[in-house]
Amino acid sequence: MTTAGVIGWGLIGGSMAKAIKKAGHTVYGYNRTTSVIGRALSEGVADAYLTKENAADCDFLIVALMPDVTVSLIRQFAPYLKKGCIVVDCTGIKSAINIALSGELARQGLFFVGGHPMAGKEVAGYENSEAELFANASMILCRDGFTDEEAYGKAEAFFRGIGFPRIKETTPEEHDRVIAYTSQMAHVVSNAYIKNSVLPERYGFSAGSFKDLTRVAKLDENMWTDLFFANREALLSRIEEFMGHMEEYRKALSERDEDRMRELLREGRILKENDEENEKAAFEKMSGS
């Protein structure tokens, strides 16, 4: 029987808890607003409040909070965990977290594995959490110089077991470089896209493309500012590269160079077509155990 402590019962933590419970494990819950755990207990999602007294029962400690609170709460609970407990965070940046915790926990006989479940919703909170949130998502797990192979293997098996169809193995550095592109920059571009002087005229003139480009403009500015600045250089590089490409299209239009525009669009179209094929192949590899 595996026991998992879950800290931070918002959308991600709540969904983790529900998925863990559904897989038949025992769940202990800790949340700043304790009434959420009360509700989870009454719903049968949590088996007990997670406390300093029972923290030693946990085989896994899963933390789903903002980066700074993640570090401080893990530090608070660490002295009460049993040796060999595997601690996994869920924040959207990994280098800073790994640097803060990986060696420190190893010295205490604990195992840290940086994690990032690639799923979300436009609505937050435990009330929107669901066991199936990760049914089509990758779970990213990071290795660094302190990684214990046995613990890493156990973490991988645990997340496959609670329903993740794919595990993406990476390093904190690779994670942060790529996530700046696939997620953080998407939020910047979308948020910038909505700011245009013709926005008030757009009704009746939009189909799917406008909707897609602006969907994630609706974001939590506090959370995303923190994430952006915890990954500032990587995000800056990706944005500068994107702006360089935008400038090529602008120049082709400005200089009335139709051939150049056609070539620019063709390059992008081919990249997108190949990208879809490449993703299929990559997903097949990640699905194996």
Add this chain to the structure above:
Amino acid sequence: MTTAGVIGWGLIGGSMAKAIKKAGHTVYGYNRTTSVIGRALSEGVADAYLTKENAADCDFLIVALMPDVTVSLIRQFAPYLKKGCIVVDCTGIKSAINIALSGELARQGLFFVGGHPMAGKEVAGYENSEAELFANASMILCRDGFTDEEAYGKAEAFFRGIGFPRIKETTPEEHDRVIAYTSQMAHVVSNAYIKNSVLPERYGFSAGSFKDLTRVAKLDENMWTDLFFANREALLSRIEEFMGHMEEYRKALSERDEDRMRELLREGRILKENDEENEKAAFEKMSGS
């Protein structure tokens, strides 16, 4: 009984034909590759080939082709149409088309109404067309100095009758200014987004936001280059405005100005929230008859 001639049986023309037929009207079809009309006849979507001999039966002539071919084919058929026939195109730019055709057709006793159905798919061709393509789409109809009020009213009723839930009344100039933002720029941004040096590393690191931002990168570079250059100045203005906003986020990151970043994101978030409310209100108006 209304008879409609449909010229250009790709995704849009084919879907128009199917929606018109479903509404109980008679459909004549013309397509460069005549076998498509043969198939439509056998499927009961077309009632006859559209020819110079029977063109005078048509109450409406709907053309769904690229801008230049649209103009030349309408000119070819115009002498054979009966007085009062309402001619509607479906191209993604309107000023150039209206300037070319509106006065010219009026002098021949015909009525031109520039149109743009706001629907599409990532797949093209008659084989992908469907009567329901417009079930949640706006039909944009343009007025200009040559517009005949009675004919415009008939066109509006006709498109509501074949299934468009909303008619967006506009001018060619407004259409082109707004469509540069809602559709054309979305294709540029998406096509530029996919071009990034970390693209080959992205598998397992993406959730919905990357997918949304890059969906329309897969485009027909010939068609879009033509549309962009038929609306060059409007698109250039929108792109330059967008790049100016992107520069603000870049600068906030570069200058380590977290407060400024938070404020930029907050502005976008609020615009997006209001935009959703505004769209609901605007749609209610467009749904009235």
